[in-house]
Amino acid sequence: CHDHKYDPISHDDYFKLRAFFEPISLRQDREPGEADPGVFQEYDYSKLRTVQRLGSIRVFDKNLNASTKFYTGGDERNLVKDKSNIQPGVPAFLSSFMGKIAPVDLPLNAWYPGSREHVRKAVVLEAQNNLQKAQAAFENSSKTSKAIPKPLLDGLKKAEDDHARMVAEVAKGKISGALSGSQSLILDSTLGRRVLYNSLASMKSLEEGTRIEFTLMILTDAHFNFQLVKDHAKGLTAGYVAFDKGSIAAYKPGSFTEFNVGAYDFTKGQNKFRIQLDVYPKADHCLLSVRSLSDDKVIVSSIKVALNSWNPVGNPAKGILFDARPGSKVALDDLHVLSPQQIKLVSFDFEQSPFANGKDIIGALGWESSQMNIAGGKSFVSSSECSAVLQTSLAKLENARSDVRKAAGGHLGAQLELEAAKVELKSVEARIRADEEKFAAKDQQRINNAILEASTLEKNAAVLRADADLAKADILLQEAKVKIPPTVAKDLEALYKKLATAKAKLEKAQAIRSDLKMAEQYTLLSPIFPEKSTGRRKALALWITDRSNPLTARVAVNHIWARHFHNTLVSSVADFGRNGKTPTHPELLDWLANELMDSGWNMKHMHRLMVTSQAYKQTSAFAD
Structure with missing residues (x-):
């Protein structure tokens, strides 16, 4: 400017x-x-x-x-x-x-780079290389592998059959899979973090002795807490109760200092609790009680904990919050806020509409997500996750699989790796075929068949890959248990975490494969971009290079001339206006500009023209 x-x-x-x-x-x-x-x-x-x-x-x-x-x-x-x-x-x-500016329809390879031949060849080559490596690893492991004892294989088959029968029993409703009633709320942070918030908007008053109570079942023992929120937007807490690897903690009255209020033994079956908070606003504290429902023992009895002026009435930022930190998985049910007269002011049993089995509760009856969530964490209503017999049969199945993997050593992992690599190659080839059919758009039935094949193979490959990763993680853990003394068991924590991540990955892959809504979806070979361009830049380029605007051609040939003759026709290369320098040879400048435009802006033609000219062949000499 x-x-x-x-x-x-x-x-x-x-x-x-x-x-x-x-x-x-x-x-x-x-x-x-x-x-x-x-x-x-x-x-x-x-x-x-x-x-x-x-x-x-x-x-x-x-x-x-x-x-x-x-x-x-x-x-x-x-x-x-x-x-x-x-x-x-x-x-x-x-x-x-x-x-005029008009939209431009782009070719397929412009808006879907995955359709380019070199991209397709690259992904196929990657899958082929992975298969070759897996084949070599399998052959090497076969040389040193031992046969898996038949009792272990029989035990695995029995555990698989027993668990399948339990799953069917729960599905038929013959076995309860909820904490209470037929459904419970699940917070699963095996991967990520899940935080749910409710402002308790229906509460009109907070009387002395108001009780907040809920049932908790710890499915995976990591950090979980319930909070009385001070400011939801700012992430501030007024009071809380936390369960973390055997310890129960809260804030001391009148402070934000954490202290231990009790303990539980998850390894001995203490995993189901009833939590009660009796609120006393005038004294600015709560009385916390925790009963273990697993063995009907009182763990915490009316211990004073912080309230810190918490009051949700008329303030949507001061509600309640459930927080399942990474690694934690819990079930919740029968959440009630009761008046001193035992009248239900707020009640959630997660049984009927709008709560549905397998669905999240975000958006239902005031439940909100939180900015503290970490991708991978999830919440949903379930009719089966809390079944004790189902959890027991699943544990037996995992133990049986672990025993087989341990006996097989690296050979089983190599075998699963090979199976996964084979299907991954087929999956890549099927996805390419599906792309070809879909974008050719000739026969809808062929398109549907190709998409279904690509989707099925990709999901099967994901399950096999996750199973292979789980086997490798389990083998590493079993080997480490032998090498690392129990006194330094904390060194195994990373391996346990890796195993939990692998299990979650497998469960996710299996869930996706079973989801009918995703039966006709497959991963494309690249991102998809808009199929049209606005045409704005094209219109501008045509305006810049229009014959009525010779400035562009003049500037271009001035630069080319300078590269060959080491001098310019216009010394002010960035300014051809009134503030710039006058051309030394204006007729030559215009002739070259016209030649460039007449040649279709062929720069190679201009280079050849200049270096074969009589002017270029001349030499310079100083006068005597």
């Missing part, structure tokens, strides 16, 4: 020029001979960008409806409201040869 302050270019014109580029973003496409660079990490002011030095960076129109806003003072916060959508355009005095 400093170079053009006397030119007929208005403030609006700068925003019109910006509008040509408003829809754009960047992407990172895979190149032949390179690994997949993954999805391009877009700019985020608050996050550190990881540079991936792979592939090629391309510009594309991401937001086809992007609008350009007018602002003043160089600050995007100073928006001018009556100029909220500036359309692309050029300065008025140069607009006579500006064409």
Whole structure:
């Protein structure tokens, strides 16, 4: 703008020029001979960008409806409201040869890079290489492997049959799979973290002696807590009760200092509890009681814990919260807020609509997600997760599998790895066939069959891969147990965590394979981008290179001339205007510019023309 302050270019014109580029973003496409660079990490002011030095960076129109806003003072916060959508355009005095802007239909390989032949060959080659490695590892393990004892194999078969029968019994309703009634709420943070919040909006008063109570079953013993929330938006806690690997903790009255109030022994079956908090606002404390329902023992009896001025009435930020930290899995039921007269002020038993088996409770009766959630954590209503007999049969099955894996050693892991690699190769080939049928769009029945095959093979491959990973994690753990003394069992924690992650991965893969809604979905070979471009940049490029705008050609040939002759026709290479220098040979400059445009902007032609010219053949000499 400093170079053009006397030119007929208005403030609006700068925003019109910006509008040509408003829809754009960047992407990172895979190149032949390179690994997949993954999805391009877009700019985020608050996050550190990881540079991936792979592939090629391309510009594309991401937001086809992007609008350009007018602002003043160089600050995007100073928006001018009556100029909220500036359309692309050029300065008025140069607009006579500006064409119309029209959307551009892009070819398939532009909006779906995964359709490019080199990408398809690369993913197939990767799968083939993985299969070769798995085959070699299996053959090596076969040389040293031992036969698995028949009693172990028989025990595994029996455990599988028993567990399948228990699953069927629970499904038929013959065995209860809930803490109470037919359904319970599950918070599963085997991966990630799950936090649920409720503002208790229906509460009209908080009397002395109001009771909050709920039933808890710990399925995986890691950190879980219940909170009286001080400020949900800010993540502040007024009071809480935490269960963490055998210890029960809370805040001391009138403070935020944590102290132990009791203990439980998860390994001996203490995993089901009834928690009660009697609230006394005037004294600013609660009386906490915890009873173990597993053996009907009182663990905590009316111990004073912090309230810290908690009161949810009229304040949606001061509700209650359940927090299952990473590694934890719990079941909850019969959550009640009772008046001193035992009248239910708030009640959740998770039995009837809007609560449904297998579904999350977010959005139902005031239940909200939280900013503290970590991807991988989940919550859902279940009719089977709490079944003691089901948990017992599952534990026996896992123990039987572990015994077989331990006996097989690395050979079983190598065998599962080989099976997974075989199906993964078939899956990649099927996904390519599905792409070909889908984008050719000739026969709908063939398309449906190809998609179903690709989906089935991919999900089978995921289950086999997860099973192989679980086997390897289990074998590593069993070997470590022999090597590491029990006195330093904490050293095994990382291996236990790895095993839990592998189990969760397998469960997720099995759930996806069983989900009918995902039966016709498969993973594409690359991201999908918009099938159209706005045409804005094309229109701008045509305007810049129009014959009515010879400036572009003049600037280009001036640069080419300088590369060969080591001197320019216009010394001010960045300014051909009134503030620039006069051309030394204006007729030559114009002739070269016309030649470039007549050749279809063929730069190679211009290079050849110059280096074969009589002028280029001449030498320079100083006068005597």
